Amino acid sequence: xxxxxxxDSASFYQFLAEKKLMGSKCKKCHALYLPPHPxxxxxxxxxxxxxELKGDGKLAAFTAISxxxxxxxxxxxxxxxxxxxxxxxxxxGPKICGRIHGIDPKNPDRIKVGTTVKVEFPEQVQGxxxxxxxxxx
Amino acid sequence: MSLxxxxxxxxxxxxxxxxxxxxxxxxxTSRDLFVEAFQAMAKSVDKGIETKDIEALYVGNxxxxxxxxxxxxxxxxxxxxxxxxxxxxxxxxACASGGLALRTAFIAVASGLFDxxxxxxxxxxxxLPTERVxxxxxxxxxxxxxxxxxxxxxxxxxxxxTAYMAKYGATPEDFMRxxxxxxxxxxxxxxxxFNKSIRDLMNSRIEKAKQKGEPTPTWHDELExxxxxxxxxxxxxxxxxxxxxxxxxxxACLLLVAEDLAKDFSNTPLYxxxxxxxxxxxxxxxxxxxxxxAARVAAKQAYDMAGVTPKDIQIAEVHxxxxxAELVAIEDLGFFKPGGAYMATREGVTARDGAxxxxxxxxxxxxxxxxxxxxxxxxxxxxAQMRGEAGPRQVPGKDIRLALxxxxxxxxxxxxxxxxxxx
Numbered sequence: 001x002x003x004x005x006x007x008d009s010a011s012f013y014q015f016l017a018e019k020k021l022m023g024s025k026c027k028k029c030h031a032l033y034l035p036p037h038p039x040x041x042x043x044x045x046x047x048x049x050x051x052e053l054k055g056d057g058k059l060a061a062f063t064a065i066s067x068x069x070x071x072x073x074x075x076x077x078x079x080x081x082x083x084x085x086x087x088x089x090x091x092x093g094p095k096i097c098g099r100i101h102g103i104d105p106k107n108p109d110r111i112k113v114g115t116t117v118k119v120e121f122p123e124q125v126q127g128x129x130x131x132x133x134x135x136x137x
Numbered sequence: 138m139s140l141x142x143x144x145x146x147x148x149x150x151x152x153x154x155x156x157x158x159x160x161x162x163x164x165x166t167s168r169d170l171f172v173e174a175f176q177a178m179a180k181s182v183d184k185g186i187e188t189k190d191i192e193a194l195y196v197g198n199x200x201x202x203x204x205x206x207x208x209x210x211x212x213x214x215x216x217x218x219x220x221x222x223x224x225x226x227x228x229x230x231a232c233a234s235g236g237l238a239l240r241t242a243f244i245a246v247a248s249g250l251f252d253x254x255x256x257x258x259x260x261x262x263x264x265l266p267t268e269r270v271x272x273x274x275x276x277x278x279x280x281x282x283x284x285x286x287x288x289x290x291x292x293x294x295x296x297x298x299t300a301y302m303a304k305y306g307a308t309p310e311d312f313m314r315x316x317x318x319x320x321x322x323x324x325x326x327x328x329x330x331f332n333k334s335i336r337d338l339m340n341s342r343i344e345k346a347k348q349k350g351e352p353t354p355t356w357h358d359e360l361e362x363x364x365x366x367x368x369x370x371x372x373x374x375x376x377x378x379x380x381x382x383x384x385x386x387x388x389a390c391l392l393l394v395a396e397d398l399a400k401d402f403s404n405t406p407l408y409x410x411x412x413x414x415x416x417x418x419x420x421x422x423x424x425x426x427x428x429x430x431a432a433r434v435a436a437k438q439a440y441d442m443a444g445v446t447p448k449d450i451q452i453a454e455v456h457x458x459x460x461x462a463e464l465v466a467i468e469d470l471g472f473f474k475p476g477g478a479y480m481a482t483r484e485g486v487t488a489r490d491g492a493x494x495x496x497x498x499x500x501x502x503x504x505x506x507x508x509x510x511x512x513x514x515x516x517x518x519x520x521a522q523m524r525g526e527a528g529p530r531q532v533p534g535k536d537i538r539l540a541l542x543x544x545x546x547x548x549x550x551x552x553x554x555x556x557x558x559x560x
Contacts, residue, residue, distance in 0.1 A: 009281045035282050061426055063295035064374040065287060069271045072287045079370065085288045087296055087421045095421040099286045108374040113303035131286035 007038040007048050013130050019121040021055050021132070023094060024048040034094035053092050055119035057134070060095055062086035064108035071128060082106065088117055088134050098132035144442060145247035145412070148396030151557065152403035153182035154520035156389035156513070159505030160330045167201055167210060167261040168217045170388035174257065174510075175218045178390035181520070183404045186392055188218065192251040194225040197238030197258030198509035203273040204262050214259065231277035232458060234258060235389065235512025236544025236553030240414050242393050243555075252395045258510035259388035270384050274508075277547040279419040291381050293420055293548045294459040295373040300426040301461060302375070305476035309375040313363040314482050315460035316379045316502055322489055323499020325530035330385050330505030335359040342368065380460040385505035389513035391520075405524050411445070411541075411556030413438030417549045427476075429549030432469035436543070439554040440471075447471035450556070451537045452522055453493070454515035456545040457500040463487075466543050467495055470554070494532050497522060512544035512553060523559045 005011040007024045012035050015022040024036035028045040034053060039046045065072070066082045077083050084100035101120065103111055117134035124130045155177025157170045179186055194215050202208045215225035228238040235258030242256035262270060275284040278293055288296075301307055316335065323329040324337065333341075339362040346353050356362040363369045369377045392402070399406040413435035420426060440446060447470055455470065457463035464478040472493055473481050481487060487495040498504045498518035501511055519540040521527040537559070544553045 061296035061300040063288075063292045063299065063376070064371070065289055065292045065295075066370065066374070067267065067271065067289070067291070067372045068287060069275055069284070069289055070268050073268055077287075082371070082374075083287060085286055085292055085296070087300075087426065097283050097286050097288055097421050113299055129285050133286070 005050070007036040009035065012036055016121065016130055016132065017124070021053045021119050023051050023053055025051045032092060032094055034090060034096050053090055057088040057090040057117055059100070059111070059113055059115040059117055060087045060089040061113065062100060062108070062111060064105040075125070075128070084108075086134065096132060098134045100134050100136065102136040143438070145243070146249055147247055149243050149246045149393055149409045150396050150399035150403070150406040151391050151409065151516065151520065152394050152399055152406045153178045153186060153392030154390070154517045155179070155181050156328055156510070156517045157387050158328050159385050159387035159507060159514070161263040161384065162386050163263070165261070165386060167205060167207070167259045167388070168213055170261060170386055171214045171257065171259045172217055174259070174388035174390045175255070178255070178392055182392060182402050184402050186402060188220065190253055191220060191223060191255055193223055193245060193254040194220055195238040195242040195245070195254065195256050196225060196227050197234035197236070197512060198227055199229060199231050199234050199260060199277065200273055201261065203276065204260065205264060210259070214257070230551040230553070231546035232456065232506070232508040233512055233544045233546030233551040233553050234509040235514065236542065236555070237414065237512070237551065239391065239513060239516065239555060240412050240553055243409050243412055246393050246395055252398060254393050255390055256393055256513060257388065257390040258513040260507035260509040261386045262384045262507060263386050267384070282421070283419060289373060291376045291459060292373040294461055295376040296420070297426055297465065297548065298375050298461040301464065304427050305479065307464070307479040310360055310364070311464070311479040311482065312375065312380050312460040313360060315457065315463045316363070317359050318482065318488055319457060319496050319500040319502040322497050322530055323503025325528070326499045326504055329499045329503050330383055331503045332499070335362065335379065339368070376459055376461070382458045382501040382506035385507040387505055387507035387510045387514065389510045389517050391513055391516055405559060407520060407523055407557040407559055409555060410558045411439035411443030411554070413442070413554040415552055417552070419550070420548045427465065429465060429469055429545065429552060431549050431552035432466065432543065432545065432554070435552045435554040436470050439541070439556050443556040443558070445539060445556065449539055450541045451535055451539050452497060452519070452532055453495055453541040453543060454498060454500070454518050455495055455543040456511070457496055457502050458506055458545070460502065462545065463495065463500065466545070470541065470543055489530065490533055497527065497530055497532055512542070515542040515544060516555070516557070519557050523557065
């Protein structure tokens with residue numbers, strides 16, 4: 001019953017739990033938003049519909065984080081165990097932040113902007129928040 | 138409907154500027170730092186200011202709530218310098234809180250509602266351990282979609298850096314050169330948190346190793362030192378420790394008056410001739426992540442109001458919270474073409490003795506970045522340079538009549554730009 005869900009972050013993360021990467025599309029000007037927006041920030045219309053993205057994209061920017069916040073320290077990350085976060089440009093156009101898997105975070109100088117990635121839906125670890133993740137293909 | 142370029146209702150001048158020492162002070166709270174800055178500001182007013190004549194206070198502060206477990210700090214700052222019952226307003230725009238406090242004070246005087254006000258900023262950051270500071274700063278990003286996947290503040294700027302490298306061919310060494318330059322300036326600033334050049338820091342490490350009888354490091358120059366992960370560890374690749382501004386405690390104050398009162402207070406006032414303020418989307422929603430459109434929009438407003446061009450600006454303090462941020466800033470301000478900043482930095486154009494000196498104070502990188510105070514601290518440097526009071530770091534061979542300050546909140550959600558003139 002996708003059409004009845006509100007265009008908000010709760011719906012976005014609920015969809016993610018259902019292994020779907022969902023954005024919103026303005027029915028008037030066809031602008032596509034990921035994460036979903038309730039109001040079109042281009043034409044200011046508010047008649048939106050849900051769109052499922054295929055999940056393919058390219059790394060537009062990234063970083064290997066050695067000094068993390070408390071949430072990633074709790075996951076076991078530190079100076080000796082960095083993790084990758086990136087901004088992915090989806091094939092459909094919009095960009096979104098995500099954790100990047102499948103590339104060695106210890107050799108970030110070998111990672112190229114433009115690397116192709118695909119969305120993945122890791123199991124949510126208890127006591128942590130769900131987030132978007134991608135895997136290098 | 139088309140709106141005309143905006144002009145202030147009346148002119149506004151800065152007639153006093155002062156800051157606390159920036160640094161890490163276990164025994165000082167935000168109010169102690171604020172008192173220090175307020176007294177330094179009062180001392181800088183050529184003909185004196187009586188506290189009773191100040192009509193209102195604007196305080197830039199990002200998050201005393203999280204840093205000190207103290208909300209509602211504006212009346213406390215007012216009380217500690219004897220301003221109660223005058224109105225005091227806290228202004229929050231992440232790291233641009235100070236710049237926005239200045240703009241708010243400017244608007245208040247330009248409107249005619251007040252003649253004499255204080256624009257200020259304060260932040261006390263060093264109480265928390267590093268990971269909690271990281272959490273607190275990450276709260277200035279988009280908590281729902283950026284911070285949630287592990288992005289830190291250095292991480293977001295590091296991402297900008299990778300996009301910049303991919304687009305323009307810059308290298309991590311180009312970021313390091315910004316830090317080397319700013320530390321060189323900060324070494325001459327007694328109020329700076331790290332008033333040591335990278336060369337000095339490198340030499341003192343070598344000296345320490347010798348004294349301890351440890352193997353002597355073999356760095357030949359600053360770049361070799363900065364490329365050594367033992368000396369300069371990665372925080373968020375490609376941003377290393379010396380690419381990041383430090384965790385800082387500090388405060389800064391400016392005294393603003395209506396233009397027709399300026400000479401009653403100061404022999405050499407600075408006139409605020411341009412002011413701009415704009416917003417931008419969260420980082421992923423920007424078409425081009427190598428530029429901050431809020432900075433371009435705010436700069437255009439300020440240039441248009443002032444009737445000057447980027448070429449006319451003689452010196453600028455820009456928001457170098459990370460070394461990459463300075464490169465983006467000086468392109469957004471129109472000093473260099475997109476992708477041109479790193480070559481200009483390599484060539485020394487932005488050095489203190491270059492054609493376009495940037496961050497003569499040492500910048501946030503070396504002077505320190507008490508986030509809510511930084512935007513005001515920048516203007517304290519403009520004040521010193523334009524009045525010829527910057528001592529050993531005075532820009533050589535220039536009579537500075539036109540200066541700019543550029544203050545960014547988060548990754549550019551907010552940007553505030555001001556232009557100052559000495560007549």
